[in-house]
Amino acid sequence: xxxxxxxxxxxxxxxxxxxxxxxxxxxxxxxxxxxxxxxxxxxxxxxxxxxxxxxxxxxxxxxxxxxxxxxxxxxxxxxxxxxxxxxxxxxxxxxxxxxxxxxxxxxxxxxxxxxxxxxxxxxxxxxxxxxxxxxxxxxxxxxxxxxxxxxxxxxxxxxxxxxxxxxxxxxxxxxxxxxxxxxxxxxxxxxxxxxxxxxxxxx
Amino acid sequence: xxxxxxxxxxxxxxxxxxxxxxxxxxxxxxxxxxxxxxxxxxxxxxxxxxxxxxxxxxxxxxxxxxxxxxxxxxxxxxxxxxxxxxxxxxxxxxxxxxxxxxxxxxxxxxxxxxxxxxxxxxxxxxxxxxxxxxxxxxxxxxxxxxxxxxxxxxxxxxxxxxxxxxxxxxxxxxxxxxxxxxxxxxxxxxxxxxxxxxxxxxx
Numbered sequence: 001x002x003x004x005x006x007x008x009x010x011x012x013x014x015x016x017x018x019x020x021x022x023x024x025x026x027x028x029x030x031x032x033x034x035x036x037x038x039x040x041x042x043x044x045x046x047x048x049x050x051x052x053x054x055x056x057x058x059x060x061x062x063x064x065x066x067x068x069x070x071x072x073x074x075x076x077x078x079x080x081x082x083x084x085x086x087x088x089x090x091x092x093x094x095x096x097x098x099x100x101x102x103x104x105x106x107x108x109x110x111x112x113x114x115x116x117x118x119x120x121x122x123x124x125x126x127x128x129x130x131x132x133x134x135x136x137x138x139x140x141x142x143x144x145x146x147x148x149x150x151x152x153x154x155x156x157x158x159x160x161x162x163x164x165x166x167x168x169x170x171x172x173x174x175x176x177x178x179x180x181x182x183x184x185x186x187x188x189x190x191x192x193x194x195x196x197x198x199x200x201x202x203x
Numbered sequence: 204x205x206x207x208x209x210x211x212x213x214x215x216x217x218x219x220x221x222x223x224x225x226x227x228x229x230x231x232x233x234x235x236x237x238x239x240x241x242x243x244x245x246x247x248x249x250x251x252x253x254x255x256x257x258x259x260x261x262x263x264x265x266x267x268x269x270x271x272x273x274x275x276x277x278x279x280x281x282x283x284x285x286x287x288x289x290x291x292x293x294x295x296x297x298x299x300x301x302x303x304x305x306x307x308x309x310x311x312x313x314x315x316x317x318x319x320x321x322x323x324x325x326x327x328x329x330x331x332x333x334x335x336x337x338x339x340x341x342x343x344x345x346x347x348x349x350x351x352x353x354x355x356x357x358x359x360x361x362x363x364x365x366x367x368x369x370x371x372x373x374x375x376x377x378x379x380x381x382x383x384x385x386x387x388x389x390x391x392x393x394x395x396x397x398x399x400x401x402x403x404x405x406x
Contacts, residue, residue, distance in 0.1 A: 001371045001381070122393070124400060157404050165391040166400065168204045178204070178391055185388030188368040188381055190325070197327060197369065201360050 002196045006093035007186055008115055009033070009100040011179065012108035013123030014153035016135040018169050022123060022179070023102040025172045031180060034092050036101040039065065042080040055085060073103070073110035084111065098183055105156040112162055119186050121179060122163040126170040128154075205399045209296035210389055211318055212236070212303040214382065215311035216326030217356035219338040221372050225326060225382070226305040228375045234383060237295050239304040242268065245283040258288060276306070276313030287314065301386055308359040315365055322389050324382060325366040329373040331357075 013019055027035065039055040041062050050056050057065070062081045065071050074083030084101060092099045101111065101118075111118060125131035128150075135141075135149050160166060165182050169175045186192070216222055230238065242258040244265050253259050260268070265284045268274050277286030287304060295302045304314065304321075314321060328334035331353075338344075338352050363369060368385050372378045389395070 001373075121391075128403060154404055157400065160393060160397055160400060163393050165388065166393050166396045167391055170204075178387055181384035181387035182391060184381055184384035185368065188324075188370055188385060190363060190366050190369050193369045194363055197360065197363060200331060201357055 001187060002193060003096055003187060004192070004196060006034075006096050006098040007183065008036075008089055008093060008111075008118040009098060009179070009183060009186075010108050010111050010118050010120045011100060011102045011123060012105050012120070012163070013169075014105065014125070014131065014156040015149065016131055016153060017123045017125050018134065018172065018175075019102050019123055021172055022169060022175045023100065025176045026100070026179060029176060029180065031183070032097065033183065034097045034099045036084055036099050037088055038082055039071070039074075039085050040080060040082045042082075055088075057081075069114070072101075072114045073107040075104075075107060086114070089115070098187075105159055109159065109162060119165070119182065120163040121165045121167055121182060122160050123169050123175065124157070124160070124166050126168055204390060205396060206299055206390060207395070207399060209237075209299050209301040210386065211239075211292055211296060211314075211321040212301060212382070212386060212389075213311050213314050213321045213323045214303060214305045214326060215308050215324070215366070216372075217308065217328070217334065217359040218352065219334055219356060220326045220328050221337065221375065221378075222305050222326055225372060225375055225378045226303065228379050229303070229382060232379060232383065234386070235300065236386065237300045237302045239287055239302050240291055241285055242274070242277075242288050243283060243285045245285075258291075260284075272317070275304075275317045276310040278307075278310060289317070292318070301390075308362055312362065312365060322368070322385065323366040324368045324370055324385060325363050326378065327360070327363075327369050327371050329371055 011019060011023060026033065037051065037055060039057050039062065041057055041059045044050065044056050048054065066074060070086055071083040072086050072089065074081055089099050108120060112120060125134065131153055132150060135146055167175050167178045214222060214226060229236065240254065240258060242260050242265065244260055244262045247253065247259050251257065268288065269277060273289055274286040275289050275292060277284055292302050306314070311323060315323060328337065334356055335353060338349055370378050370381045
């Protein structure tokens with residue numbers, strides 16, 4: 001298939017749904033999809049490489065990036081910033097590669113504002129009961145914390161409307177196949193291809 | 204994945220692109236996709252079964268179907284009518300099955316008017332040279348006829364804009380995989396699923 005630019009795929013969903021597991025399984029497939037590299041102000045840990053694990057930035061540099069709209073989204077956890085540099089995404093899709101970004105719902109909504117041409121996929125638990133099982137399955141949390149996580153998760157599901165696709169995570173490999181299909185289909189969208197084919201006919 | 208209704212997939216493209224070959228190859232995959240059954244006024248041939256090969260209709264009955272908008276599209280060839288009954292498509296998608304309709308460009312544009320919620324896929328040759336090879340490859344046609352077919356094919360390609368997706372038929376199995384991906388992705392579209400999931404959360 002002809003193509004001009006790659007796509008930014010944003011994979012999100014309520015906490016506990018298994019975004020990390022699905023994204024990890026997708027990496028094992030031979031898809032040519034690139035993985036977005038985050039920027040952070042935290043210190044590198046042993047074995048972490050700048051530009052691979054993260055782009056490591058000083059607090060001053062990160063705040064400059066915020067001011068100059070160089071981030072598709074960012075958040076502060078404890079004392080550190082984390083965010084998605086626009087440049088890496090733009091460069092990768094300009095080369096014709098698709099990029100995937102796995103991110104919490106609040107971050108995805110920021111990306112929707114800063115990069116609306118992205119493809120937004122909402123990963124969904126097969127049932128609310130199953131979501132509770134997964135949240136409880138993490139083990140050590142108190143009942144109050146579990147209840148509060150469930151409330152947050154339900155609020156996050158209410159934001160599904162902002163997304164383009166809903167993928168059920170009933171089985172990890174099925175969810176991966178659905179995501180791969182969405183990427184293939186998006187690359188076949190008429191809007192993305194019509195000018196390439198118009199040139200073909202005029203040759 | 205949850206689902207409520209199936210989809211109508213309309214597979215079209217310029218004459219000579221290989222719609223029949225691709226649709227035939229798709230049938231060999233285990234996709235659960237149903238194939239639309241046409242209505243016709245021509246006489247059944249040996250082995251043809253009513254409701255399977257075609258719905259066989261009298262001229263009078265067919266013209267009543269036209270008047271009462273019971274056809275998604277129709278055309279007259281020589282002395283016979285051919286068309287796509289709406290009822291079969293509606294019944295099949297109501298049961299949650301996807302239906303595929305392989306059809307010429309003019310017919311597809313009629314379906315776009317009568318059933319705009321369909322998913323319209325334009326099958327495209329990898330190059331104009333390859334399209335000419337395929338048209339010439341049929342063998343017996345004169346140069347004038349080949350040139351006139353090429354002109355028609357180019358006019359048909361100009362109608363690509365009316366479609367949702369463009370699938371390149373560079374290799375039949377690749378084209379089939381792209382069509383399967385489009386069907387999967389369309390079934391993951393938020394618009395088709397959100398109310399099912401809203402109910403899930405409210406349970």
